[in-house]
Amino acid sequence: MWSKILAPLAMVLFLALLSTGSSIKCHQCSSYIQSECADPFYHIDTPNKPKTEKFLQECPNDGKEYFCRKIYQNVRGDERVIRSCGWEEHEKGDCYSTVLEEYNTYVCKCDTDGCNSASMWSVSGLAICSAVMMAYLMH
Structure with a gap:
């Protein structure tokens, strides 16, 4: 009788001690060092799959x-x-831009997982243009 209770109890205890692996996976690179990191990061015919x-x-x-x-600089x-x-x-919030004299970022x-492979151009075109315009006006 104890073996019928101990086996499931040992299994539950073992599973409770296992790590759930809650860490997120992100693409980690810089196009300044690795040219493959630059946009576009995916092939035109497969926009949901990164090149690498x-x-x-x-x-x-x-x-x-x-x-x-993902930082555009x-x-x-x-x-x-x-x-x-x-x-x-x-x-x-989730997206923001900064404008400084030497550099602009978005x-x-x-x-x-892997969500920073996506293109920001649909949103960032306007933000980048306005950042450049603001930098020009402030200069």
Whole structure:
């Protein structure tokens, strides 16, 4: 009788001790260093599948709540794309832009595995144009 109770109990205890793997996987690269990181990150005929999975890595499992992010950066006319993990939320929401004298950025976050492979152009075209215009007016 004890063996009928102990076997399921041991199985439940074993499953409770297993890690659930709650970490998110994000593409982590910079087009400044790795040219394959630049946009477009996918082939035209397969827009839902990145050109490469070699940058897809788990974010650290250090107790912080991570999300994926994609940063479009224009540094003195040099365009860069940075894909990474992030943990600090921005008060402006999921996407925001910054305009400084030396560089402009447009940052978007998402929270599913590999979601920072997507193109931001549908949203960011207007944001980037307005950021450049604002930088010109402020200069």
